[in-house]
Amino acid sequence: MTESLASQIEVPAGFEFNAITCGIKASGNPDLALALARDGASAAALFTRNLVVAAPVIVGRKHLQASRGRLRAVLVNSGNANCATGRPGLEACRQSCTQLAKALAIPTAEVLPSSTGVIGVPFPLDKVTSGLPALLQSSSSTPEAACRFVRAIMTTDTRPKIACATVVAGSKRATIFGCAKGAGMIHPNMATMLAYLFTDAEGTPLQLKSMLKTVADRTLNRISIDGDTSTNDTTLLMASGKSGLRLSSPPVRKRFADALGRVCASLAEQIVKDGEGVQHLVRLHIEGARNEPEADQVARVIATSPLVKTAWAGADPNWGRILAAVGRSGISIDPGRVSIAFGKQFVCKHGVVAEFDENAVHEYLSRPEVEIRVHLGRGRASVSFLTCDLTAEYVRINADYRT
Amino acid sequence: MTESLASQIEVPAGFEFNAITCGIKASGNPDLALALARDGASAAALFTRNLVVAAPVIVGRKHLQASRGRLRAVLVNSGNANCATGRPGLEACRQSCTQLAKALAIPTAEVLPSSTGVIGVPFPLDKVTSGLPALLQSSSSTPEAACRFVRAIMTTDTRPKIACATVVAGSKRATIFGCAKGAGMIHPNMATMLAYLFTDAEGTPLQLKSMLKTVADRTLNRISIDGDTSTNDTTLLMASGKSGLRLSSPPVRKRFADALGRVCASLAEQIVKDGEGVQHLVRLHIEGARNEPEADQVARVIATSPLVKTAWAGADPNWGRILAAVGRSGISIDPGRVSIAFGKQFVCKHGVVAEFDENAVHEYLSRPEVEIRVHLGRGRASVSFLTCDLTAEYVRINADYRT
Numbered sequence: 001m002t003e004s005l006a007s008q009i010e011v012p013a014g015f016e017f018n019a020i021t022c023g024i025k026a027s028g029n030p031d032l033a034l035a036l037a038r039d040g041a042s043a044a045a046l047f048t049r050n051l052v053v054a055a056p057v058i059v060g061r062k063h064l065q066a067s068r069g070r071l072r073a074v075l076v077n078s079g080n081a082n083c084a085t086g087r088p089g090l091e092a093c094r095q096s097c098t099q100l101a102k103a104l105a106i107p108t109a110e111v112l113p114s115s116t117g118v119i120g121v122p123f124p125l126d127k128v129t130s131g132l133p134a135l136l137q138s139s140s141s142t143p144e145a146a147c148r149f150v151r152a153i154m155t156t157d158t159r160p161k162i163a164c165a166t167v168v169a170g171s172k173r174a175t176i177f178g179c180a181k182g183a184g185m186i187h188p189n190m191a192t193m194l195a196y197l198f199t200d201a202e203g204t205p206l207q208l209k210s211m212l213k214t215v216a217d218r219t220l221n222r223i224s225i226d227g228d229t230s231t232n233d234t235t236l237l238m239a240s241g242k243s244g245l246r247l248s249s250p251p252v253r254k255r256f257a258d259a260l261g262r263v264c265a266s267l268a269e270q271i272v273k274d275g276e277g278v279q280h281l282v283r284l285h286i287e288g289a290r291n292e293p294e295a296d297q298v299a300r301v302i303a304t305s306p307l308v309k310t311a312w313a314g315a316d317p318n319w320g321r322i323l324a325a326v327g328r329s330g331i332s333i334d335p336g337r338v339s340i341a342f343g344k345q346f347v348c349k350h351g352v353v354a355e356f357d358e359n360a361v362h363e364y365l366s367r368p369e370v371e372i373r374v375h376l377g378r379g380r381a382s383v384s385f386l387t388c389d390l391t392a393e394y395v396r397i398n399a400d401y402r403t
Numbered sequence: 404m405t406e407s408l409a410s411q412i413e414v415p416a417g418f419e420f421n422a423i424t425c426g427i428k429a430s431g432n433p434d435l436a437l438a439l440a441r442d443g444a445s446a447a448a449l450f451t452r453n454l455v456v457a458a459p460v461i462v463g464r465k466h467l468q469a470s471r472g473r474l475r476a477v478l479v480n481s482g483n484a485n486c487a488t489g490r491p492g493l494e495a496c497r498q499s500c501t502q503l504a505k506a507l508a509i510p511t512a513e514v515l516p517s518s519t520g521v522i523g524v525p526f527p528l529d530k531v532t533s534g535l536p537a538l539l540q541s542s543s544s545t546p547e548a549a550c551r552f553v554r555a556i557m558t559t560d561t562r563p564k565i566a567c568a569t570v571v572a573g574s575k576r577a578t579i580f581g582c583a584k585g586a587g588m589i590h591p592n593m594a595t596m597l598a599y600l601f602t603d604a605e606g607t608p609l610q611l612k613s614m615l616k617t618v619a620d621r622t623l624n625r626i627s628i629d630g631d632t633s634t635n636d637t638t639l640l641m642a643s644g645k646s647g648l649r650l651s652s653p654p655v656r657k658r659f660a661d662a663l664g665r666v667c668a669s670l671a672e673q674i675v676k677d678g679e680g681v682q683h684l685v686r687l688h689i690e691g692a693r694n695e696p697e698a699d700q701v702a703r704v705i706a707t708s709p710l711v712k713t714a715w716a717g718a719d720p721n722w723g724r725i726l727a728a729v730g731r732s733g734i735s736i737d738p739g740r741v742s743i744a745f746g747k748q749f750v751c752k753h754g755v756v757a758e759f760d761e762n763a764v765h766e767y768l769s770r771p772e773v774e775i776r777v778h779l780g781r782g783r784a785s786v787s788f789l790t791c792d793l794t795a796e797y798v799r800i801n802a803d804y805r806t
Contacts, residue, residue, distance in 0.1 A: 052730025052738045052754075084726055084738070086755035119723025120756045231727050306709070306793070307801055314802035320522025323487055324634050327455025335455045335487070351455075352489035353523045390709070391802070392795035398710055399717030399794070 005150070006143035010164055012175040012200035014039060014240025018139035019152030022131030024079035024117070024124055030152035032131045035074040035196060036104075036139055041238040042202075043071040044209035045112070046216055048233035054083035055093040055123070056113040057232060063097070066109035069205025071238055073111045074196065075100055075128075076153050078181070082115040082123040083231045092125040099129045103136055114194055114234050116155055116181060150179045153194055156397065157181050159274050163266035165259035167201065169252045172245035174201035176256075178263040180220075182271030195220060195235040195267055201256055202241030203248075211247075211257045212237045219264035222296070223272050223386040224303040272386045277394030280312050281369045287382040288375040294331045295383035298376065301329040302387075309390035315365035317358060319347040326374065337377030343370065350377075408553070409546035413567055415578040415603035417442060417643025421542035422555030425534030427482035427520070427527055433555035435534045438477040438599060439507075439542055444641040445605075446474040447612035448515070449619055451636035457486035458496035458526070459516040460635060466500070469512035472608025474641055476514045477599065478503055478531075479556050481584070485518040485526040486634045495528040502532045506539055517597055517637050519558055519584060553582045556597055559800065560584050562677050566669035568662035570604065572655045575648035577604035579659075581666040583623075585674030598623060598638040598670055604659055605644030606651075614650075614660045615640045622667035625699070626675050626789040627706040675789045680797030683715050684772045685790050693782035697734050701779065702788035704732040712793035718768035720761060722750040729777060740780030746773065753780075 011017070019033040045064055047057050064071070075096060082089050097111040115123075139145065150160040161180045166173060180195035197212075216235055237260075239247075247253045273281050284303060289295035302308055305325040311318040319340045326333055340348040343364045345356050364370065414420070422436040448467055450460050467474070478499060485492050500514040518526075542548065553563040564583045569576060583598035600615075619638055640663075642650075650656045676684050687706060692698035705711055708728040714721040722743045729741055743751040746767045748759050767773065 050727060050730040051736055052726050052741075081723070084723055084751065084754055084756065086739075086753075119721075119727060120751065122756075231723075231730060306797070310798050310801035313798060316802070318522075320484070320487055320634075323455050324453060324522060327453040327634060333454055336489075338455075348487065348523065350489075351487055353487065353525075389802075390798060392798040394709070395713050395716060395793060395795040395798055398713035399719070399792075 005160055005162065006147045008164065009143040009146050009162060009177060010166070010175050011141050011143055011146050012177055012198050012240060013242035014041065014200050015198050016139040016141045017145040017149040018135055019148040020131055020134050022127045024077055024127055030148065031077055031079045032128060032135060033076040033149045033152035034135050034139060035149060035198065037072050037238060037240050039240065040070050040072050040110070041240045042205045042208055043069050043112070043236065043238045044205050044212050045234060045236045046212060048231060050231050052083065052231045054081050054115055054232040055085060055089045056082055056115045057234065058090060059093045059097065060112045060114070060234065063109040063112055067107065071110050071112050072106045073100055073104060074114065074236065075111060076114040076194065077128060078153055078155050079117040080115060080121055080123055081117045081119045081232050084120040085123055089123045092123040095125055096128045099132055103132055112236060114232070116153065116194055116232050119231060146177065153179070153181045155181060156276055157274055159270070161267055161270040161274065163263040165263050167245065167256045167259045169245055169255065172243055174199055174243040174245035174256070176259055176263050178267050180267040180271055182274060193220065193233050193235070193271060195264070197235070197237040197260065197263065199238070200240045200243035202244065202246045203239050207247050207253065208237050208239055211253065211260060215257060215261045215264050219261060219268045222384065223268045224300065268386055272388050275388050276397045277391040278388040279368070279391055280365070280389040282312060282387050282389070283369070283371045284385040284387055285371065285373045285382060286376065286385065287373060288377050288379060289381040289383070290379040291381045292383055295381050298326055298329045298331055298374065299383055299385035301325050302374065303385055306390055312365065312389035313391045315362050317342060317347055317361040317365060322374065323348060323351070326376070331376070333376055333378065339375040339377070341373040408563060408565065409550045411567065412546040412549050412565060412580060413569070413578050414544050414546055414549050415580055415601050415643060416645035417444065417603050418601050419542040419544045420548040420552040421538055422551040423534055423537050425530045427480055427530055433551065434480055434482045435531060435538060436479040436552045436555035437538050437542060438552060438601065440475050440641060440643050442643065443473050443475050443513070444643045445608045445611055446472050446515070446639065446641045447608050447615050448637060448639045449615060451634060453634050455486065455634045457484050457518055457635040458488060458492045459485055459518045460637065461493060462496045462500065463515045463517070463637065466512040466515055470510065474513050474515050475509045476503055476507060477517065477639065478514060479517040479597065480531060481556055481558050482520040483518060483524055483526055484520045484522045484635050487523040488526055492526045495526040498528055499531045502535055506535055515639060517635070519556065519597055519635055522634060549580065556582070556584045558584060559679060560677055562673070564670055564673040564677065566666040568666050570648060570659045570662045572648055572658065575646055577602055577646040577648035577659070579662055579666050581670050583670040583674055585677060596623065596636050596638070596674060598667070600638070600640040600663065600666065602641070603643045603646035605647065605649045606642050610650050610656065611640050611642055614656065614663060618660060618664045618667050622664060622671045625787065626671045627703065671789055675791050678791050679800045680794040681791040682771070682794055683768070683792040685715060685792065686772070686774045687788040687790055688774065688776045688785060689779065689788065690776060690785040691778040691780050691782060692784040692786070694784045695786055698784050698786035699788070701729055701732045701734055701777065702786055704728050705777070706788055706790035709793055715768065715792035716794045718765050720745060720750055720764040720768060725777065726751060726754070736779055736781065742778040742780070744776040
């Protein structure tokens, strides 16, 4: 498995990776990961919009500002979110960055910290700092090292999530390597989603930020597993510049943004597919809206309706629940203009039931991936949104009393 | 059971009830119910705020307007929501009212129709109209007849829901008898909640409307089972005036509103307790808000978070999920001022974990009814909100493929 995962990774020039077990996770699985750009990299990041934010989000934002978008190291731990841990948590986060910076002889502001795990548990600084020497010792630029990084950032994820792309311009060739973790608390505007995107293209922090925002808004920000936005979400893009492919010209930037979009779309899909208890991936297409924001709003209400999501779990063609969700979305829709299709089969036309073969639609909805189209009959804007069903397994995973 | 239920009901003067099986429900359970005020009654109603509304909501609104708040009959069917049924559904609803009005020799506008059940299935007008003679024949003012009404409006409810109160002013004594159905699609601004309140007090439609709105906003509109607002919600208050207790003086009106508030609060609690798959009733108190609307908004976000609700199902003192929900509520809270208590035990003080005995709190949360306080540290406004856990049983009930 590690071998086959590694074979899919091309590590962009200028990056090294590593991960170890430092003892945060009770399972003994790897829980401390490092990404290094020894010669530095331009960087841009998007963080959670939750007002309750974890210590690493606070520190990360400051570091990126202080370093003016230059980073040399990313230090990620899983198993502890370092959130709602107060001043001691903030201090521990800073200390972990300082210790790593000292060992690397770089400014502390060039370290970006990330955490994912349980909220409200004191941060085990000792475990992290005692792990640093081993973490630094065997870091490497091999795909295997990148695999170690990817696996160590997982929490309830059952599969590692990676995506790669290349961009060619003239004689230059740049690589993008992206990886992510997801599983629960997944909702637009980041969730407990950590996504790291590494490239050897060359761009300014401002160029990276603008591309990252545009791309994420259509990919990583258009997914929902359970409607809960996490306190730790971070998406980071780092560009080492080592390939010599420069993002200064608009056509090259366009090509690079497309490639980045493919990487993020793939990661978004992998995150939803591996959502807690997910049995059905649902591609929701909201069409005929006046504009994108209203299509987006309708998509989010449908994607977070427990009644709609449980019907999907049962492959139940109960389109009335979707129509009812559209009706409470806050958009002044005319129900008599709304149509709904499961795959190619219309089940509701202009607000009223369409003739359809119940068994055939049930069979279609039983597939692991389904497409659902909702046409609002208000205009020409549309949005695609990735979501999933709500299963008894999701409840079991999240109702399990922590022991 | 019916006997003990009947013993709790005092039927207000001027009302008769009945119910029969007309064949809409596959189970053969009673599905057509009638409430009669032969000499007429003042009436006021609140309907769903969903834009997708069922035919009876459209017709009911019109009738109340046309009759200027006077009603003589309420005709309720369960098993079919008559929603997303287009013009034929609207026509069928009107026909059922016309047929009943003809049999009673009253204006059609004095009939209020209600439906609850599956969305998008053609309305079985034939079954309803052939049931009318039997429905009218044995209507009566006994508690047993009221029981028949209460049971026939149930869908996935496992228990009938009733509450009574009396108001005394001088030598006059008025009775309030309230009943409701709930179970799924329960969320503020009505859910598939039908609630009927009958009284022999005497008041104008305007007086009733104003009291009903105030009372419902603090009771029936402050509950959530699953965040889904239904297309059929209706709360109706009818006053026959037969007791001679007049609501014209403000002190009497105040006393009556208090009694109505107790009836509605009791029905609200019964609805949440009997929610689909509910194992824990949660009394959520949001305190220290700047004003009621912001306290209400925070309550709704917490009450609809799948991660919070599944933690409750597991009696898990995972307060971090509550804090994260507060953080994404849209209110600009300062996390460092937020405190959370389970019962009397603080688990989070000023945004950081408080010292508590995990086992004791787990035991407390295992009770069928729990109180959770969230203090925002922003002001003096507070709101109480009734909600429940999200269990695997809820998913099973709603994922069951309709056959």
